[in-house]
Amino acid sequence: MIEISMEVNGREVTDQVEGRTLLVHFLRDQLGLTGTHVGCDTSQCGACVVHVDGRAVKACAVFAAEADGRQVTTIEGMAGDDGSLGVIQQAFQDHHGLQCGFCTPGMVMSAADLLRQNSNPDEDEIREYLEGNLCRCTGYHNIVKSIRAAAAAMG
Amino acid sequence: MYSFELRQPTSIGGAVRALADGGQILGGGQTLIPTLKMRLADPGVLVSLGRVDSLLGICTDDSGRLCIGGATTHAAVAEGGGAYPALARLAGRIGDPAVRNRGTIGGSLANNDPAACYPAAVLASDAVVATNARDIAADDFFTGLFETALDDGEIITEVKFPVPASAAYAKFLQRASRFALVGVFVARFASGVRVAVTGASESGVYRWSEAETALSAEFSPSAVDSLSVAPGGMIDDLHGSPEYRAQLVRVMTSRAVAAC
Ligand SMILES: Cc1cc2nc3c(=O)[nH]c(=O)nc-3n(C[C@H](O)[C@H](O)[C@H](O)COP(=O)(O)OP(=O)(O)OC[C@H]3O[C@@H](n4cnc5c(N)ncnc54)[C@H](O)[C@@H]3O)c2cc1C
Ligand code: FES
Ligand code: FES
Numbered sequence: 001m002i003e004i005s006m007e008v009n010g011r012e013v014t015d016q017v018e019g020r021t022l023l024v025h026f027l028r029d030q031l032g033l034t035g036t037h038v039g040c041d042t043s044q045c046g047a048c049v050v051h052v053d054g055r056a057v058k059a060c061a062v063f064a065a066e067a068d069g070r071q072v073t074t075i076e077g078m079a080g081d082d083g084s085l086g087v088i089q090q091a092f093q094d095h096h097g098l099q100c101g102f103c104t105p106g107m108v109m110s111a112a113d114l115l116r117q118n119s120n121p122d123e124d125e126i127r128e129y130l131e132g133n134l135c136r137c138t139g140y141h142n143i144v145k146s147i148r149a150a151a152a153a154m155g
Numbered sequence: 156m157y158s159f160e161l162r163q164p165t166s167i168g169g170a171v172r173a174l175a176d177g178g179q180i181l182g183g184g185q186t187l188i189p190t191l192k193m194r195l196a197d198p199g200v201l202v203s204l205g206r207v208d209s210l211l212g213i214c215t216d217d218s219g220r221l222c223i224g225g226a227t228t229h230a231a232v233a234e235g236g237g238a239y240p241a242l243a244r245l246a247g248r249i250g251d252p253a254v255r256n257r258g259t260i261g262g263s264l265a266n267n268d269p270a271a272c273y274p275a276a277v278l279a280s281d282a283v284v285a286t287n288a289r290d291i292a293a294d295d296f297f298t299g300l301f302e303t304a305l306d307d308g309e310i311i312t313e314v315k316f317p318v319p320a321s322a323a324y325a326k327f328l329q330r331a332s333r334f335a336l337v338g339v340f341v342a343r344f345a346s347g348v349r350v351a352v353t354g355a356s357e358s359g360v361y362r363w364s365e366a367e368t369a370l371s372a373e374f375s376p377s378a379v380d381s382l383s384v385a386p387g388g389m390i391d392d393l394h395g396s397p398e399y400r401a402q403l404v405r406v407m408t409s410r411a412v413a414a415c
Pocket of ligand 1: 043045177180181183184185186187188204225226248249250251254257258259260261262263265266268270271272273305309310311312332333334335383
């Protein structure tokens with residue numbers, strides 16, 4: 001076992017992990033942050049996307065120990081301290097950007113990384129950026145709409 | 156996954172020492188972690204390059220070559236490889252954004268997947284693959300399907316790309332995997348044209364010498380129209396027959412030339 005420390009959603013955490021412990025399992029099973037989902041476990045679906053040092057990564061394809069000393073943000077970190085929804089989350093709710101919601105944490109985290117780089121993406125740019133995020137319910141249309149609305153709301 | 160010890164050295168020397176008694180290199184893990192999950196590998200020790208700062212980054216050397224550190228991510232090349240636009244564009248279209256934020260050039264080349272993008276760029280650009288032990292010319296590096304000239308535990312430290320007068324990569328996307336169904340990289344140097352094909356051959360990336368001759372004589376999209384590509388030895392899977400891939404090799408070469 002190795003001891004690792006990282007900042008998760010602004011909070012310093014320290015725990016023991018095995019070398020093979022994946023970041024997604026560390027977050028879900030050891031920290032109880034079950035908002036990050038495992039959809040495929042084969043790097044295809046993007047349900048597990050979180051940010052490490054501000055960049056979107058698939059938490060099912062990163063070892064927890066690789067995030068030692070880094071800053072990690074999960075879907076839980078997108079909401080306010082009082083539980084109020086963040087701008088992107090609110091836009092998904094307002095524009096029906098989710099149905100079952102399984103893909104949503106990854107969609108929101110990918111959208112946040114996109115909007116960090118490009119504050120006003122057009123539809124094609126959004127669709128291209130979400131290439132690694134699969135949704136089996138919505139047909140993507142309302143997800144694109146939600147992200148356009150979030151971009152507008154963020155000004 | 157079988158259990159293993161994860162080591163995270165901070166220097167190339169430290170990585171070489173960590174690998175001395177066996178073990179396997181971990182780049183971005185985008186290929187290796189799925190392989191470990193399927194228990195197709197049991198390395199015992201994994202040596203991550205993620206904290207070796209000297210393997211990260213992009214610069215231009217005295218001979219004008221674009222030099223990319225072996226553990227540099229695809230996203231970093233897409234953003235910082237502007238001195239070689241065709242290469243930066245290729246990096247920016249590998250997989251999806253999250254894969255590009257982790258996957259590295261060294262990992263892609265060491266893996267030598269027959270449908271990977273970087274091998275085509277390295278071969279067409281006549282790049283040099285530098286390791287902790289030696290410099291390997293592109294023509295000697297790729298030795299077959301998932302095979303390279305690397306020895307066990309040999310670390311790709313840098314890839315040095317001569318920058319062509321013009322170049323382009325045409326990728327016919329395999330939508331489900333986001334790899335190339337067929338991809339062709341065309342690089343035009345003062346000394347001649349080099350053409351490298353990925354995604355097509357059962358033995359991995361290769362140079363299409365007939366196209367190189369035709370394009371060196373006349374650099375136009377139609378210069379390859381009259382060439383025939385034999386389907387023998389081409390990949391046959393549910394995404395495309397050998398005949399289909401052979402046809403794509405010619406079409407994607409034309410498109411790459413048109414985009415140069
Ligand atoms: C969904 C998805 C889509 C993808 N789409 C594409 C695509 O369109 N085009 C494409 O080209 N690739 C694609 N890939 C593959 C991706 O580019 C990988 O990042 C790459 O193949 C492996 O790089 P890595 O750094 O992740 O290496 P790892 O997975 O860490 O390692 C792969 C192999 O290389 C070895 N290795 C790693 N680094 C070094 C080094 N510096 N020196 C020597 N050996 C080393 C490892 O020991 C291992 O054997 C995709 C992957 C996924 C998951
Ligand atoms: S669970 Fe990580 S990509 Fe699907
Ligand atoms: S809302 Fe159900 S998978 Fe996307």
